[in-house]
Amino acid sequence: MDLSLSEPELDLVAICRDFAQREIAVRAAAAWEEARCPTDLLRQMGELGLLGILVPEEWGGIGMSTVGFVAAMEEIGRADQSVAAAWQAHVTIGSLPLCLFGDDAQRERWLRPLAEGRALGAFGLTEPEAGSDARGIRTTAKRRDGGWLINGRKAFISNAGTDMSFGVTLLARVDPLEEEEPRFASFVVEKDTPGFTMGPKLRGIGWRGLDTRELYFDDVWVPHDHLVGDPGMGLSQFLRTLEVGRISIAALSLSLTQAVLDLAIDYARQRVQFGKPISKFQAVQFKLADIATELEAARWLTYRAAYLRDAGRPFRKEAAMAKLKASRVATWAASEAVQIHGGVGYMLETPVARFYCDSKVLEIGEGTNEIQHLVIARTLGC
Numbered sequence: 298m299d300l301s302l303s304e305p306e307l308d309l310v311a312i313c314r315d316f317a318q319r320e321i322a323v324r325a326a327a328a329w330e331e332a333r334c335p336t337d338l339l340r341q342m343g344e345l346g347l348l349g350i351l352v353p354e355e356w357g358g359i360g361m362s363t364v365g366f367v368a369a370m371e372e373i374g375r376a377d378q379s380v381a382a383a384w385q386a387h388v389t390i391g392s393l394p395l396c397l398f399g400d401d402a403q404r405e406r407w408l409r410p411l412a413e414g415r416a417l418g419a420f421g422l423t424e425p426e427a428g429s430d431a432r433g434i435r436t437t438a439k440r441r442d443g444g445w446l447i448n449g450r451k452a453f454i455s456n457a458g459t460d461m462s463f464g465v466t467l468l469a470r471v472d473p474l475e476e477e478e479p480r481f482a483s484f485v486v487e488k489d490t491p492g493f494t495m496g497p498k499l500r501g502i503g504w505r506g507l508d509t510r511e512l513y514f515d516d517v518w519v520p521h522d523h524l525v526g527d528p529g530m531g532l533s534q535f536l537r538t539l540e541v542g543r544i545s546i547a548a549l550s551l552s553l554t555q556a557v558l559d560l561a562i563d564y565a566r567q568r569v570q571f572g573k574p575i576s577k578f579q580a581v582q583f584k585l586a587d588i589a590t591e592l593e594a595a596r597w598l599t600y601r602a603a604y605l606r607d608a609g610r611p612f613r614k615e616a617a618m619a620k621l622k623a624s625r626v627a628t629w630a631a632s633e634a635v636q637i638h639g640g641v642g643y644m645l646e647t648p649v650a651r652f653y654c655d656s657k658v659l660e661i662g663e664g665t666n667e668i669q670h671l672v673i674a675r676t677l678g679c
């Protein structure tokens with residue numbers, strides 16, 4: 298397996314590094330306080346082609362490899378996790394259901410604006426009563442008047458409530474609803490559709506810029522052309538989309554770990570106690586060496602999952618392993634980095650404290666780490 302980046306991937310990384318340092322990192326502290334989705338930055342990223350990074354050129358994207366996306370994420374996520382979280386949710390779960398399973402008319406109508414950076418995509422799976430247990434969703438879609446009547450509620454949906462949002466691709470149970478084995482289908486519901494409303498932006502302990510809300514569907518009628526793929530295939534479409542989402546969360550985790558490692562090294566070199574920089578104490582050196590080693594292990598798992606997807610080979614197990622390992626490393630490394638900073642690392646004025654707050658959700662989103670264990674165990678025949 299050759300993990301060296303190609304010329305186009307290297308060019309993309311250089312563009313992302315420059316943009317991330319010049320436009321995103323300088324605003325990270327203020328953005329934390331503002332706690333709103335930075336759609337102006339996302340629009341600029343759209344102009345660079347980044348909002349269509351995984352979409353083929355035919356549909357307005359730049360058709361980058363998954364490996365290239367992971368490498369680009371390492372740059373964006375080091376600058377600000379909220380921007381990176383909104384970006385990755387748009388690129389993977391927000392756009393891929395239409396990209397992978399939509400017909401050409403749907404791709405032209407909804408995917409192209411997403412890929413060209415004119416709109417932000419959202420993915421509606423989770424509900425108040427059904428998170429890990431995706432088959433337990435209660436939102437229903439019934440055939441009515443040549444279309445579908447949708448009723449239900451979605452929880453923790455990202456990117457649906459911004460001034461750039463186009464609506465949501467959601468999963469619902471479809472007729473016949475009384476069958477023992479439920480059938481699921483995915484639908485596009487555009488914003489401003491009568492009956493589609495949403496709650497206020499929720500306040501997380503991290504990812505403060507990410508716009509995450511509850512969505513409500515009360516007798517929302519959509520025409521038949523809003524159904525994505527065949528009725529009955531929705532759940533498998535959503536689960537396949539989440540496999541890519543897991544590589545993306547793993548990449549986000551790498552970016553966070555690299556960021557806190559860099560911050561901890563800088564701080565340890567300049568902080569003097571007992572007459573010398575704390576980087577000269579072996580206890581501190583060992584923490585830094587451990588973070589660097591675990592980061593490299595997580596990086597290999599993540600790039601390998603991305604490489605397998607690019608090669609058209611199965612990557613479900615590898616994506617789950619990458620997400621499990623990289624998110625664990627990130628939460629642990631963020632805690633160790635705060636420890637190295639001492640009291641100042643506890644204060645939200647410092648970037649390391651903000652990364653610490655951002656880290657926890659990496660173990661929860663796109664399937665909790667317990668669910669990653671289940672996915673991996675299944676591939677072991679358990």
Ligand SMILES: Cc1cc2nc3c(=O)[nH]c(=O)nc-3n(C[C@H](O)[C@H](O)[C@H](O)COP(=O)(O)OP(=O)(O)OC[C@H]3O[C@@H](n4cnc5c(N)ncnc54)[C@H](O)[C@@H]3O)c2cc1C
Binds near residue numbers: 658
């Ligand atoms: C910031 C943020 C953004 C999000 N964005 C989106 C989005 O855009 N779209 C979307 O659809 N969802 C989104 N989610 C929802 C996210 O995917 C869910 O929170 C996650 O899947 C877990 O579901 P839950 O919160 O209902 O927890 P639950 O499923 O209720 O789990 C609670 C606990 O029980 C454990 N558990 C559950 N089942 C098992 C089991 N079988 N074995 C062992 N342990 C188990 C879990 O691991 C967890 O520790 C977002 C969440 C957050 C926090």
